[in-house]
Amino acid sequence: MSMIAAFYGGKSILITGATGFLGKVLIEKLCRTSPDLKVIYILVRPKAGHTLQQRVSQIINTKLFEKVREVCPNLHEKIRAISADLNQNDFAISKEDMQELLSCTNIIFHCAATVRFDDHLRHAVQLNVTATQQLLFMASQMPKLEAFIHISTAFSNCNLKHIDEVIYPCSVEPKKIIDSMEWWDDAIVDEIAPKLMGDWPNTYTYTKALGEMVVQQESGNLNIAIIRPSIVGATWQEPFPGWVDNLNGPNGMIVAAGRGFLRAIRASPLAVADLIPVDTVINLTLAVGWYTAVHRPKSTLIYHCTSGNLNPCNWGKMGCQVLSTFEKIPFEKAFRRPHADFTANTITVHYWNAVSHRAPAMIYDIYLWLTGRKPRMTKLMNRLLRTISMLEYFINRSWEWSTYNTEMLMSELSPEDQRIFNFDVRQLNWLEYIENYVLGVKKYLLKEDMAGIPEAKQHLRRLRNIYYLFNTVFFLIAWRLLIARSQIARNVWFFIMW
Numbered sequence: 001m002s003m004i005a006a007f008y009g010g011k012s013i014l015i016t017g018a019t020g021f022l023g024k025v026l027i028e029k030l031c032r033t034s035p036d037l038k039v040i041y042i043l044v045r046p047k048a049g050h051t052l053q054q055r056v057s058q059i060i061n062t063k064l065f066e067k068v069r070e071v072c073p074n075l076h077e078k079i080r081a082i083s084a085d086l087n088q089n090d091f092a093i094s095k096e097d098m099q100e101l102l103s104c105t106n107i108i109f110h111c112a113a114t115v116r117f118d119d120h121l122r123h124a125v126q127l128n129v130t131a132t133q134q135l136l137f138m139a140s141q142m143p144k145l146e147a148f149i150h151i152s153t154a155f156s157n158c159n160l161k162h163i164d165e166v167i168y169p170c171s172v173e174p175k176k177i178i179d180s181m182e183w184w185d186d187a188i189v190d191e192i193a194p195k196l197m198g199d200w201p202n203t204y205t206y207t208k209a210l211g212e213m214v215v216q217q218e219s220g221n222l223n224i225a226i227i228r229p230s231i232v233g234a235t236w237q238e239p240f241p242g243w244v245d246n247l248n249g250p251n252g253m254i255v256a257a258g259r260g261f262l263r264a265i266r267a268s269p270l271a272v273a274d275l276i277p278v279d280t281v282i283n284l285t286l287a288v289g290w291y292t293a294v295h296r297p298k299s300t301l302i303y304h305c306t307s308g309n310l311n312p313c314n315w316g317k318m319g320c321q322v323l324s325t326f327e328k329i330p331f332e333k334a335f336r337r338p339h340a341d342f343t344a345n346t347i348t349v350h351y352w353n354a355v356s357h358r359a360p361a362m363i364y365d366i367y368l369w370l371t372g373r374k375p376r377m378t379k380l381m382n383r384l385l386r387t388i389s390m391l392e393y394f395i396n397r398s399w400e401w402s403t404y405n406t407e408m409l410m411s412e413l414s415p416e417d418q419r420i421f422n423f424d425v426r427q428l429n430w431l432e433y434i435e436n437y438v439l440g441v442k443k444y445l446l447k448e449d450m451a452g453i454p455e456a457k458q459h460l461r462r463l464r465n466i467y468y469l470f471n472t473v474f475f476l477i478a479w480r481l482l483i484a485r486s487q488i489a490r491n492v493w494f495f496i497m498w
């Protein structure tokens with residue numbers, strides 16, 4: 001019998017960020033392995049045109065929940081959506097709901113965050129810092145609470161090269177920043193943001209670091225643990241390989257490369273690509289929830305959920321595997337054939353951006369304009385290049401994360417729990433994982449049918465012919481112009497012909 005699965009039986013669990021990427025996989029695994037849990041409260045913000053129940057149904061009626069619907073037919077009853085907005089005071093939760101949460105919750109998993117790199121500092125502080133502080137305050141009033149698990153990121157200290165499982169202080173106290181946000185107007189925030197952020201590359205990583213400090217400072221008597229995943233990718237094994245549903249991180253890049261938009265990138269092929277499958281993160285999260293509640297460690301333990309030091313793989317190897325998978329299972333409606341150039345040189349980057357990205361987009365837009373359609377490719381390309389510029393920081397550096405706590409936890413699990421809640425990334429075969437990842441992007445994100453593969457291959461062959469034709473015509477015109485203007489070129493030409 002799994003100790004972890006048994007532990008969650010009969011429990012009332014509160015999850016924030018349940019409608020997000022990690023949140024969905026967390027609910028799925030919890031309900032599948034502990035179908036006898038009492039209830040999962042999820043804090044969901046109302047979205048225009050969708051009731052809370054519709055939002056829940058949208059999640060649990062997807063392919064991700066196919067297996068769990070069999071194991072737990074009363075899934076709808078297990079999940080209780082509570083209307084809440086983490087940006088509001090008391091999260092705008094009704095009095096009755098708040099009462100129920102305070103009196104019943106046994107475990108909290110805090111996943112909600114803004115993961116946008118370019119979010120305004122005020123908004124990022126509100127969600128990643130202030131909301132965490134408020135949730136901790138709520139937690140302190142929960143008599144039945146056994147554990148509070150905070151999901152952070154391995155990049156919260158990306159300004160360091162070697163990162164231990166400790167909380168590193170930021171130069172300005174988070175409480176001061178929270179207070180200041182109330183009376184600073186946006187202009188002041190904009191001016192002061194770069195000074196506050198120092199060597200953090202974006203508001204996301206900076207506010208996640210502040211969030212950790214808040215957790216440390218406001219932990220009181222709570223039983224808390226922090227999990228720091230690196231770049232979270234598609235599922236490795238469970239409930240099935242390759243599931244992914246958003247464009248964040250590598251996902252958007254795989255789409256862009258597979259459709260032929262992204263053909264070159266400023267990336268260091270030898271830098272470690274610290275990817276971690278989402279199901280691995282969730283298995284560790286559930287194990288940490290159990291361990292924190294049952295063993296009640298004296299201090300707040302931090303768990304790095306990373307792959308680099310146990311099973312490293314670099315961007316070069318990953319990029320190659322992505323490209324070779326495109327040959328077997330191409331994406332539909334490609335703009336150009338998938339291709340990749342890594343470069344570290346700034347001049348080469350500008351050259352590739354002009355030749356491989358902007359020029360084809362402009363040519364296509366001219367074609368759209370000439371055929372009476374609205375040009376859109378240049379705009380899309382500019383957006384892609386902006387996204388890439390934000391990711392570049394992470395694909396040109398390597399970090400080392402120590403994983404003592406994570407390895408300690410692994411050794412604490414029974415063999416059965418090690419199997420059911422497997423977070424041993426040493427067992428991961430990268431080539432197989434990447435192939436399933438690309439396939440998952442095609443099937444679950446782009447919703448493309450496998451039956452369309454022959455047509456997609458045919459389309460790529462047409463693109464290849466257009467490419468050859470374009471290059472031939474381009475070469476002939478250039479040569480003709482050269483002959484018209486240069487005696488040497490003319491001599492060479494007559495020599496060849498003769």
Ligand SMILES: CCCCCCCCCCCCCCCCCCCCCCCCCCCCCC(=O)SCCNC(=O)CCNC(=O)[C@H](O)C(C)(C)COP(=O)(O)OP(=O)(O)OC[C@H]1O[C@@H](n2cnc3c(N)ncnc32)[C@H](O)[C@@H]1OP(=O)(O)O
Pocket residue numbers: 115116117118153154155230231232233247248249250251252253254255256257262263264265267275315318319322323339340341342383386387390391394395434437
């Ligand atoms: C498996 C390995 C893959 C590797 C290789 C793939 C390619 C291989 C082919 C070869 C090419 C050359 C080799 C390349 C090798 C390296 C490539 C590596 C790439 C991977 C890098 C990953 C690094 C991630 C680092 C993460 C560190 C921290 C991790 C975390 O803790 S949190 C999660 C990370 N968070 C994010 O990723 C959020 C980032 N997003 C944003 O900040 C914003 O969305 C934005 C990028 C700033 C864009 O903002 P905008 O306001 O402009 O747009 P908006 O968000 O409103 O969206 C508008 C429309 O655009 C669509 N869209 C959004 N993001 C993307 C995207 N990434 N790609 C494509 N499209 C995107 C969005 O859907 C909207 O569409 P619409 O609704 O139709 O308008």
Ligand SMILES: NC(=O)C1=CN([C@@H]2O[C@H](COP(=O)(O)OP(=O)(O)OC[C@H]3O[C@@H](n4cnc5c(N)ncnc54)[C@H](OP(=O)(O)O)[C@@H]3O)[C@@H](O)[C@H]2O)C=CC1
Pocket residue numbers: 016017018019020021022023043044045084085086087110111112113114115127151152153154208228229230231232233246248249
């Ligand atoms: N994805 C990754 O690569 C990594 C993620 N992480 C961390 O994991 C956690 C989860 O990330 P991920 O699932 O990818 O993020 P998503 O962006 O997919 O999900 C964010 C979740 O937060 C919710 N949320 C945002 N704003 C509010 C609000 N004002 N009130 C209530 N709920 C809100 C969203 O709800 P809604 O559906 O309404 O928008 C959504 O459920 C985060 O803490 C992140 O920092 C760490 C490392 C890597």
